[in-house]
Amino acid sequence: MITSLLKEVGRGKRGARDLTYNEALQAAEWIVNLEATQAQIGAFFMAERIKMESVEELEAFVNVCRSQARREHVQEGIDCAGPYDGRKKSFYATFATSFVLAAAGLPVTLHGTATLPPKWGITLQDLLLELGINPKQLSQEASLEAARETGVLFVPAEEWCPPLKRLHGLREEMGMRTVLNTAEKLVDYGHSPYLAFGVYHNTVFDRMSKLLTNLNYKKALIIQGTEGSEDLFIERPTRTYQVENGEASLQIIDPDAYGLELPPPEVDWTPAEQIAVTEAVLNGGGHLAFMNQVLLNAAVRLHLAERVDSIEEGLYTCKDLIDNGTAWELYVKWKVSLLISEQQQPLHKTTVTTP
Template identity: 35%
Template sequence: MRTVELQFSDLLKEIARGRKGSRDLTLEEAHLAARYIIENKATPAQIGAFLASERIKTESSEELFAFSNALRLHVVTLNSDSGRIVQGLDAAGPFDGRQNSFFATIPAALIVRAAGVPILLHGVKSPLPPKKGTGLFDVLTALHLPLGTSAQDIQCTYQQLGISFLDVEAVCAPLRRLRPIREELYFRTLLNTVEKTLNPANHARLIIGIFHLTQRRAIFGLLSRITYQEILMVQGVEGSEDLYVHRPSVLWKVTRDHTEEITINPGEMGLMPTINRINLSPSEQAQAILHIISGNPHPLRDLVVYNAGVRLWFSRCTSTWQQGVELARYLLDTGQAQKILQRWQAWKPYSD
């Protein structure tokens, strides 16, 4: 007997019955809902209602995984050998930008690349709601980095330099198409989580920032099923992947089979306990980064060294995060991180 495929309205009805009457979709139903939305088979009103209802109900790990999996099918592959796992790192913070903090993730990425690890900084060119703060792209542009305009630019830059800004909307057309709906809704949806998990270069590792721990179990369920070998989840500054340097942090290392909670204390290394609550323009952010990467003293240097050290440890460059901090200092002081920045500044992508 032939099974009649559910319509999108049938799926919407199940999650939109209110907090008490709604239910989570099964994995099969969630995959179907994701296809309706991603393949443009649902109306804008239906998509908005679905995202709002999921926000009220709260998303399950199966629903998050279904959308992550469906979006990944539409991602441009950056690695020329798409079947090969690259021992690289993806860094994914909030795509709605920042309002009161320094982007330590940028100089930290330069240090990680100086250690030989390929790295992608995930984001979008124009910050999304609800924050719509200073974006990663804004600061990288202020550093006079040639970021290009297309998926081909990103692919070429990554393949030649081993480091690039990843405009997720450039490599995943459905996310670009869904932006107007997200702009009108003006709140976080399940897309804010799953857009960080697409792994276009088939990297082995992801460091990901989260806003709140209320959905921790669902996010763990998602992260344990996606394509990365290891994921480091951080409740960092403004929901980013940047750790605080003035106090201990709790991290979660997630693999397919295990989730480990780790507490690290930067005070063990005598690092300057700078509180990363700073309102800087993109040009001021860039000036601070240039000063730090040049190896000069700076109030934010230890914040960068600490975050780079944790990334180096997570990327298996060192056995401990403390050793990672020492390696980060060395790569700064010997000018190797600065050379990465200079090579990137001199690069000419296709669209330039």
Template identity: 50%
Template sequence: MMNSLLKEVGRGKRGSRDLTYDESVQAAELILNGAATPAQIGAFLIAERIKMSSPEEIKAFIDVCRSKSKIHPIPGGLDCAGPYDGRKKSFYSTLPTAFVLCASGVPVTLHSSPSLPPKNGLTLYDLLKGLEVASEQLDITSLLKAAEQTGFLFIPTEKWCHPLAQLRPIRTELGMRTLLNTVEKLLRLSDAPFMTLGIYHGTIIDKVVEVLRRTSVEKGLVIQGLEGSDDISVERITRVHWVTKEETTQLIIDPEVMELQVHYPDIQWSLKHQCDIILSVLQGKADLPYINTVLLNAGVRIWLCGNARSIEEGIYQAKYIIDNGYALQKFSLWKNLVQNNTSKKVIISLQ
């Protein structure tokens, strides 16, 4: 069966065709169930990359992945989906921004896995280690308990969707971006009604927008942000796509209009540097490029979720939260909760 599907997508630029939704479900089941061989999986992913996946194909893989994943709905939450291949050249503002939002009353879900090709940069996994949270030891129960008390949920995606973990060796060997790089960002394992989604290549914007409209997301923003993330730059104008089931609108976010525009310094981003700046932002002590990035992104996300009437009002809320230490309190509470829950489980398991 896999060979017949491969023939349809692998006939070259002119001879190949998009699979129907049902055919794509069949392909996804064969791949995610382990029925397809590594050679067939690699061939399929490369053929899809050359052909360029259709919205139906992307949606089918999302649906099959979700059917094999743990889902934990969080009402009123925001899912922030950045690249799973990490960062190398920009500040990871989405992490401190998440705690600003939680302090504003918006539950936030971030998700990640250990780094993947093509970038092989720093991921949220690495950041949590650098912030002295043992990301490999975080079990589902500890993360859910911490989320209940703080509003912040971190999802180690490959632990919640085991088939993706099994595909990691093939993806690593291929060494390039594939259909799965888009799929894993759109799994929405907390069923959040709001979403920000970062994309790397502008060529896929229309397809991702169409896929997002077919989900249960009420309001979403598709952003070609820093290094393909959903983080909006304070150095330049960013075009984003506002997405609901009824409409899609392109918006321009200009940091100069928000009085937040500033140039980023040219620096080498190490794990320690990322973590130091994240903590300095939460403490309200960061340099302008970093504090302004968090203010802008928090303001946009607070507005997206309906907790502010405008982006400007969202920015004012974010500044108040940081200045008064509420974001730092949220982070400290979350860190203590996950560490305590995890250490207790380790002690019990050793007895």
């Protein structure tokens, strides 16, 4: 049982050893299937946090989650993988960016859950709730249909990956990061060849680059972004690692190099304010710092996914898609599609207002 493996990872900072991939796979299966007790699962997560998870251990948890999740070849695009504990102090640029990318012909997968520790911030699910869409009542087929129509797939992760739902309560009680904080972002619901992956600390660049290589993404960008997200800063350079063909290279992306650097205003962020700024940007307005942040993030991701030959070309492409209203129209189409699908759910009523 898991006790034997727990002894190996729980011998303290100096005495603990990394599990082999097969050992970690067994531990992950026991944990996600709740074949271990709550105390054993909590102890394992704590021990791994102290020891620091190895690449093999992370990969095992990712693969077990993937094996129990619904994953669809609905689109060959980019997965935008930010922290599930949300935002507290920054604009959710990746949300607006997704509709610009889809308008440019690059499908996008977004995913998340209700807020989690350690940050307990605003999540993508909170943004959908603000739009009148309840992710927990959103059918998988409705999400897939909206993706086919618009190129943007939103996945309520706990509805598509049951292990995450089983362990949500325990993670809330623990109130700290666990191996799942990484694994949940890499379930890859859309089988995306490209990945934008947010991290908090540059000390994990090497481990994450090896992990993403093992997971066989065609190209991935590891981003030490705002609040540990996949969003590039607009007021200063961002450290990133590009992973391709088993090689990782450090890339500093400086908004000043493209004439975009601008300090964003301080905002008391709420879900309503996040949506208001998102819609302002997609309509071609709002504070210039937020517009620039969306343009930079979209251009870099288009370049990563080989849709444009340079970031500069990506900036021109994305600016045109916002200026001519294409990105806004796609956002409205996606939102209305999900609102209509929710209206059709039994025992749930909502009013659909077409923007």
